[in-house]
Amino acid sequence: MTAGMSLYDAVNRPFATAAGLMELDADVYRIIGETASEIVVNFPVKMDDGAVKVFTGYRVQHNNSLGPFAGGVRYHPSVDLDDIRAFAVRMTWSRAMLGIPFGGAMGGIQVDPKRLSHPELERLTRRFIFSLGSNIGPE
């Protein structure tokens, strides 16, 4: 990553250049130049020692004009909304390029999974999906 530039800006730069080269329609540029929705959930999880910790999770949906939103979920201590946004956008481009009928999305939780026990990790995952509710689904 270039110093002073967010991952999202870095991902968007070639998009802007390519859009210029191909003279992309200005309205389409404005729409796919932004994510469709960004959801942040703060959810409590009971740790093995009985304490409750609050975690932050993200789901960013960039574009679904080519098919349902699809994208990974990462657990990493330094993950933030900007990173997730950048990955969601890259998902849209790679699917469109490969002709896969999916749109671009990405999710994640700010957590170091190595510091959680297996049951804690399970509760964390289940609670995250519970919080996202109907924002995700097979179609």
Added chain:
Amino acid sequence: MSRLSPSASAKGAGFYEDILASVRHAAGLLKLDEALLAILVRPANEIEIHFPVRMDDDRIEMFTGWRVQHNNVLGLFYGGLRYDPVLDMEKCRGLSTLMTASCALTPVPFGGAMGGIRMEPSRYTITELERITRRFTYALGSNIGPEYDIISPDLNTQEQIMAWIQDTFLSTVPPQERQRCLHVVVGKPLEAGGSQGADIAAGESLALLVEAWAGEKGVPLDKTRFFIQGFGSLGAGAAKTLAAMGATLVAVEDDTGALAHPSGIDPAELLAHAGKHGGVRGFPKAKAIGHEDFLGTKAEIFIPAAIEDQITLQSVALLNVRLVVEGALHPVDRKADEVLAGRGIDVLPDILCNSGAAMVRYFEWLQNKRAERWEREEVLSRMRKRMLAAYSNVLESSRKLKTDLRLAAFAAALSSLEQVYVERGIYP
């Protein structure tokens, strides 16, 4: 109301911090469970949406909207939706937190939420506003719903906007289920399922609190002067009821200007004027005054019922009153609040003063759910009974914890939330 103090309402971050400081302080007094505090100092869900809308000239414009859902352990998410050029996520976080506290205190079985679109509504035509509203509702999808998250009017979003949201949401559910979903929006026009009494209930609830305060302090209302910022249904309703109780309205300010008359302004006449001219400005039976003169009005009671952050460290020195009634959410910032406390000026806090509004929204929701239509007097008498109960609850909390009414109100709200968490636990 953006002309009242546009710069002040742009600092969302300080605003949210102010509110969290009160929550933390009250939690400390209560010795609230730490895990619960950790849950409450962050909203449960924050949704940011970027959506395109076609303008009348065929151009596409992108908008940003939010819905922040703070907590729903006491009931479904409920909160305003505003169209505001300086709206941001922090502002929604702060307001949704206040809504949770207000609902817990009232009590109504709702939790707090807040949302809106960043835009200056006066720049758009009515057809554009309709498309913006509908497109945003569509984008929110199943993040709102009559048994999940219900929307109420706020800054620049009156009944018409609510009716469009309702209609758009209903078109996303199967025809057989539409009648069961009318209450996805509250504050609707009467014909679209709104409640009788909604025009006056919130304003009257403020007047009831003032009456209860005056009774307790031995202040005769018929010798009391008051002035109001904001002359929408809340401000005008409070003014009408207080005038009927014998108090005198001596000054009013809204986004069109301020005016005063030392021997009194008739709220009904002023309301008729404002309805016709779009604001209080130009009312012939009072003198136009400046913003600072307005805040310095000599009176016993000041009712800020417009928007947040109106009384700051700079403007608080102008106030010359015995009581501040926070009709708006967070109209007094934290530093100004400390000054008021130091000067011995009483404050009826926002989360208590907004109970009346929450109640009448709850009654509307309940009527829709049960397919009932209550009479005006039934709505108002239920509101009055509950309002006085909420006030005594706050007074008792204040005596028990030996603290001011704001912290006492937060503490009363937090302890009901705590009780539910203890009973229900955290799953999974």
